[in-house]
Amino acid sequence: MRLSVVTISLLFLAIHLAIAASVPLFDDEAYYALWARDLALGYYDHPPMIAYMIRMGTSLFGETALGIRLFPVLGFVASGYFVGDIARRVSGGVVGLPVLATMLYNLNLLVFALGSFATPDAPSTLFWIAALWAAVRAVSTPPDTRFAVLWWICTGLFIGFGGLSKFTNAFLAFGLLAYLIATPKGRAYLLTGLPYMAVTAAILPLLPYLFWNLQNDWLGLERQGARLVASGFSPRYLGEYAALLLLAPTPLVTWFAFRALKAPPKDCALLIWSSIPLLLYFTYHATHAPVQANWIVPLQACVAIAATFGLAQAQSPQLWIKATLAGALLLSVGSVATAFNPATPIGTADNPPNQTRGWSATQDAVTDLLQETGARWVATTDYARTGSLALRFPQMPVWSVIELQRYGFRGAFPTELCTAPGLLIERARRSETISRVAASLFETVEATQAAMRTQDEVTLMQYHLTPVSGVKSRDLCPKNAQ
Structure with a gap:
């Protein structure tokens, strides 16, 4: 049977649902489940999207591990499907690349580790990648057509929903704006009304959350805005950040992603520009505080797609594809299986x-x-x-x-x-x-x-x-x- 993006997505859906149903909840998930009991327009620690996703699941399956995690799992799996479709469009429909991109994304160490659990990273990653998916379609659709309006509005809506998930999703909007300014193709769209429709569509979902902040003395925005303030300098955090960027996709995936940058596909400029603002912000943050591993999860889609093109350009590509998938499988699945093994704790740290x-x-x-x-x-x-x-x-x-x-x-x-x-x-x-x-x-x-x-x-x-x-x-x- 020939594998497809849908088949791969369903396979990982089954894996993540099995983990979600069998592993007890950890502390942060239980805290977010408490949010879902009393839905609000905003919360102190994060915007409200994770609470809404949990509430949808618990309304079906109760406050069980599966009920709390169901829609976050679906979000991660859906983002993997979008990765495959982005790879198909950027590659011009080259056979095999969408499936490989979806595999590499799902076997990413961070994606596989977080894909079974209910955290704000699930909606944040889903809407980041969905916005990229819609943006790729938007810039490849003639601007004078009805479908162009649809894709630009969808891009804006997904950015707005991402902002209701985590504040880091705002950096995607900055990245897409940079693409519009920095590239000839992007500047041509600035002369149309389409990007401005996208901006309007992005703001609309955020209005209730902004209203909640106004009513609550800007509680949520003030808490997250505090991360922007530097307090000292430490090169140690920069080293940790660099190691995180290199190791999270798994080493061979990172290597082939870098190789692809030497001769990137002509239509991948949007993907590159979309990542730059968040990478720069995390570099700044790493000068004074550690960058947490889960923060970089939305960037893993572009890494997986780049690695797909790097592998396609390699000598003996089939050999390297098998080695890369085997290495990612061993590292990601092995790490999660070890950490959550039902028998013996790994150390005594207060970790999930x-x-x-x-x-x-x-x-x-x-x-x-x-x-x-x-x-x-x-x-x-x-x-x-x-x-x-x-x-x-x-x-x-x-x-x-x-x-x-x-x-x-x-x-x-x-x-x-x-x-x-x-x-x-x-x-x-x-x-x-x-x-x-x-x-x-x-x-x-x-x-x-x-x-x-x-x-x-x-x-x-x-x-x-x-x-x-x-x-x-x-x-x-x-x-x-x-």
């Missing part, structure tokens, strides 16, 4: 794979103490515990008593909990035996108990479980403070 482990005994310990103390709610002091405990104890109110700006979407704190007995659950340092913050947050504080989350005799995290009552916070309980 380890956050999925050892919860059964911990939940039992918390349940026993809730019943013993008669606690009517669970108090937390960080977003990770808030999300994970809210999902694992759906019948028990779970509220954070600090960092209140994160939880405006939940509405007012229930007044009946202000004086009700509760159980404060915190992450504890290994050397601590009592809660450091309970006395400053509650009027009544009882003896702290310890709970461990372990797997295969490896301690992954220690918790403090402290019975409390009488919330001191004036913001949560004004009457208690009087």
